[in-house]
Amino acid sequence: MTLFRKLFFVGVFSVAVPVYAQTDTLRLSRQECVAIALNESQTLKVADMEIKKADYSKKEVLANLFPAIDFTGAYQRAIELQSMNMSMGGMSQTIKMGTDNNWNLGFSASMPLINASLWKSIGLSDTQILQSLESARASRLDLVNNVNKAYYALLLAIDSRKVIRQNYDLAKLNAEIYERQYKAGTASEYDMLRSQVQVTNVEPELLQADIAVRQCQLQLAVLMGIETRATLMPTVGLSDMQQEMYGYYLGDNRSLSDNTSLRSLDINRKLAQQNVTLQKMAWVPTLAATFNINWNAMSNDNPIKNQHFNPYSNVGLALQIPIFHGGAKYQKLRQAQVQVKQLDLQRETLVNSLNMQVDLALDNINRQVNQISSSEEGMKSAEKAREIMQKSFEIGAATYLNLRDSEMALTSAQLSYYQAIYNYLVSTSELDTLLGREEALGIQNN
Template identity: 50%
Template sequence: MIMNRGLKQVGTSMFLVFLSGSLWAQEKAPKLTVDLDKAIEIALSENPTIKVADMEITRKDYAKRETIGNLFPKIGASADYSYALKKQVMYMDFDMSSFMPGGTEGSTTEMQGMDDGMEVGRDNTLTMGFNLQLPIIAPSLWKSVKLSKADIEQSLESARSSRLSLVNQVEKAYYSVLMANDSYNVIKQSYDNAKLNAANYENKYKQGSASEYDVLRSQVQVRNLEPSLLQSENAVSLSKMQLKVLLGLEMSVDLDVANTLSDYEKTMYTETLSIDTTLTNNTSLRQLDLQTDYLKRALEVQKMSWYPTLSATAMYNWLDMFNNGKYGDSHWNPYSTIGLSLSIPIFQGGTRYYKVKQAKVSVASMAYQRQNLHRNLSMQVQSSIDNIQKSIKQIASNSEGVKQAEKAYMIMQKSFEIGSATFVELNDADLALTNSKLAYYQAIYDYLAARSELDLILGNRVFPDSSVK
């Protein structure tokens, strides 16, 4: 008995320690309250997608420098060793008798040896030195430098596209948090009203002025609202987690938003009137134009393969030859050369010709792709404008509906308190108020989502980062 009591005390102490540690961890969790601009700023600086896009720009810049490096001299060092399994034989086609000792009469044997050839060189050969090569005329290489610049421009626009897409995602996630918060508040208010009505009925039942059926019905209404309340709480938590992921924040951060959906109703009319619907800054069109420019420059590179190339060469080497076991008798002999190397392409089986043809077809097809893309984007812009206008009209109507529903509920609440209205009528008024508020917030969310989609299509946002234009 004593042992069990001691174990219970130890278990209770451990539970209290764990509970206090959990509470301390919750108290120490960092809290961050952001508005939309702050959320976008954090996302653009912390989101891994943007960092990867910026690293791609850096990689393409290194590739351009690599191409430029081909215009500079190339200097290398080399060393070679060879062993002669059989030496080369040299023959002389002129009379060597005058060069032989003893005159012509005493050199018959030596001359016969000359007719059989004379071995040249030694068994071992060592060569080491330096070489230099410098392109002087290289049309294809010059065009490749401009091609690398066009590649960097495509990476810059791709990074801008990633930023626009991220801003769109952050805006939608932020609006989702606002929608979840406002929906939770509406349902929570309805739940609190139901609890208050249930408490009133219970008091009336105790006083004998209400039936048990009325008490049970009011309590059932409270129970029916609890799943919706829990679902709205989960929606708030999930929307905040999605926003944290986009902002690159840890899940332990206590994130909160600084706005409500109704805050955006004040400025939506002036913002809608100032919308510029031109597609000049659309990132898809700009990427297609840059890709077309890249293909044109690639076509120029292909054409340059028909031109000759000229390069300067220089070499300074040392040569040593010796027989086996006689390295000490060797001598290092330097020699050097300078020259020009001209390469003239004449015929390669038609490969260059058909490469140029392929490049021309690719450039021509881009014009049709751009035409089709422009039409689709124009349709999307018009659709977004229609959705925005429809949402604005719906907001105005729902806003008036909320005012009427609130007034109707207040009248029904007073009537219920004095006994001239039934619980069913009060419940209907509360349900109508809840639905009108949810519809009102949904209309504002639809407007903000449509506006965000339009901003993504137009691409008019200017980023402070100078690396992305």
């Protein structure tokens, strides 16, 4: 089944008939799980929306470079006109001033010609877009790392269930042998009952193993952003992954340049440095062009009829020179400079911490490789010892206790072997995430 068909299956699965959904099994490789998660994850969709928000924010800043045009309209109705008394020829006369109706309509436009702060804000918006992009990249890295670990956990749960199932089958086989021997009179009832008890003791472990597998399947489905009604199954086992693990190579390429935390901190420092420049631009004079065109009309009685609008217009320049603001601009500048120094110190601490984490991760990986080799040898020895003890038990040359000890030793060796492979795979995924190695994690850059 191609990846396209599997993605199509995921898309239509939610509308499938529930009766059949219970039995559907979707077999996926780790790479296919990663691809589906990157395509369906709601977390990544939210991160992509943050990028769009940052882009719209930049366009908002760019819009301030264009002329701003506004229309205004005002109407005023006089209730009582202002009056003035004048003495003329010894007689007092009252004169009313103004009109009953006053209309004022007009357009105003302004455009910045020199505005250094606005120009610098555009560069600040570009850096904010980079910040959103890096945040989305960090979300992708975390998601893929979690999908990888969930996939490996599913492999471990399935292989562990196989080991417990094998132990259960052996316990049942031994119980059947004891039952036959008891009926033949060659074994005691106590030995038969003890072997049957061993079977019932393993049954809860088998049930817990089934629950663990289902939990891992649900966790993986949730991380992939798909319906949880399907039964997700891997295409490989942990022993198959062992063949690929020796292909993991880091070499001398332990650069932290792609670490998402470090890159985010560098972007924040760039923003802080741009903020310093922006605060300095607050002392630069601004110049804007203005234009106004208005119409006014004045009349008495009816406010609608017989209105005569008379136009008037003007154009001008508005110059603003900052002189003194109580030192507020200077204090803002000092705050921005302190923030840059803080980020420099934080970066130094972060680099030291990341280098330590890389050293520890590499040390753990090397130890886990040795652990896998020793666990594999121990498992082979335990398997051989169990076979010898099984044959000895069947011919009566070994006790049931000896046989059960060999079976428990084999079970423990197998579980340790699979656990060692799981630990190695998780450690490599964590290290790739730490170093930001998108290609190693299976993230395809468009």
